[in-house]
Amino acid sequence: MFELLGIPPQALFGQLLLGLINGSFYALLSLGLAVIFGLLNIINFSHGAQYMMGAFVAWMLLTYTGINYWWALLIVPIVVGATGIVIERVMISRLYHLDHLYGLLLTFGLALIIQGLFRNQYGVSGLPYSIPAELSGGTNLGFMFLPNYRGWVIIASVVVCFATWFAIEKTRLGAYLRAATENPTLVGAFGINVPRMITLTYGFGVALAALAGVLAAPIYSVNPNMGADLIIVVFAVVVIGGMGSILGAILTGFGLGIVEGLTRVVYPEGSAVVIFVIMAIVLLVKPAGLFGRTQ
């Protein structure tokens, strides 16, 4: 059937897999953006830089201290998330009474600083991070060959996305969070420490970005610019999905990854811009985004 279309199934499934991998990162990053936006009402422009930091801290742990991938998965989000908490306390928290655009400008500046510092220290050529031994090799699925690590990334990001969705939509803490998104003053009046919740939310969003960075380290080479272009695509993903819904952010992320992969099979030249084209169409047809609420 595929041969009829002139597309060998190997190429199709290969690109689909690649699309799913990219989609995993789109989903993780847009999820973090949506969580932060929900409570802080700012777009975290440094999200890409924090994703890059995640990959770099994992690389540093392995290179300088010999701490392996599995520990990095745990330690890196905590470390990078902690830097996020400091940033929120020291800088972002001063901007809540101002126009939201200032948050965008501030985090853009932070992204420039972080990227510049890493570029000075490590150059732009990229550093290798080897796949952990447990996940090297691959599995033959009959119709295609699946590298184990790539399968792991997809499963891990689905699990993390689902856990985040569950925590926000189904737990008591998540209920507080959603309530504070709707009406922070009222939630504060009930005796919940809203500023602390905001700080922790930012830290959590940043930790998600860092976790995505650790997952990405063995796939892409670890380099200071790895987050810069990615974050712009993720912005488009967020515009397409609308940031009103957590599940929406996740589905849009994976969906667009797959669409991008399929485009690479049919029309390779268009794969870099297909997400932006979809964004234009969505803006025309449903400006609030697929899962967004009308303003």
Place this chain on the structure above:
Amino acid sequence: MTTQSESGYRSEAAALPIGTPRHHLVIFTGLLVLLLLAPSVLYPVFLMKVLCFALFASALNLLLGFGGLLSFGHAAFFGSSSYVAAHAAKVWGFNPEFAILLGVAASAVLGLVIGALAIRRQGIYFAMVTLAFAQMVFFFALQAPFTGGEDGIQAVPRGKLFGFIDLAADRTLYFVVLAIVFGALLLIYRIIHSPFGQVLKAIRDNEPRSISLGYKVNRYKLAVFVMSATFAGLAGATKAVVFQLASLTDVYWTMSGEVVLMTLLGGMGTVFGPLVGAAVIVTMQNYFAGFGAWVTVLQGVIFVVSVLLFREGIVGVLARWLKKPL
């Protein structure tokens, strides 16, 4: 949700009266005299770079400071115009004035398309949409056959203005660039102080109220977006002639960030802020050119400091001290 109506980011200096205050005339005249004398002291190419970026930042300021719309994708207009002008001058052998005009026309059309889509969202979404479209333009410039990919379009001939004024000498070109940029700045000034500009400010300050007064808000937004894109294109095309180069740098998101930084540092919503911001940033880039990524770090620091402590910008602070809109 976020609308421009809540925008707290305009400075008091933005509340300009109709008509031309006398001190504005004085400043414009002084500026012109200074710029006419400048090439005998400073390197003309450096000055032309400052002028081009001053125009670019003023174009952004028209949209951001007076329209209340933050575009994070203005490099798309700057860069595409730069490519078109370079291509027209080099491959088609256009005179510089037609090459620049063609570039400007291209950026105006691009501004119409991107603007019509982007104004459908507001606030930070607007910023993200413009950034995403600019990235699309970047990918196009990276892959399209006529842009020269990573190399860009190099060795663009400066040509002869109107067919007889040879622009090969930096000094001659400087006065042409000065005329273009100064004329454009006056035009922007005129737009800001026209009835159109007053409506823009009303929309920026309170969009729902402007709608209730019967203004077709989206038309005004689109109009100012196209104007801003056009002026950005003029800056880009002029830059292509000056440096005889159109490259991917012109169309990359870092360029969009730089021009936002210039406007922010100089003072959003002020007339002269973008000129000061552009002068400071271009000077800084020149001095720190040998320090690699430290320029990026420094720009980031200026961003952070400006946002946290210095939101009015240099000219905004001056205006507050002098108690006069600048």
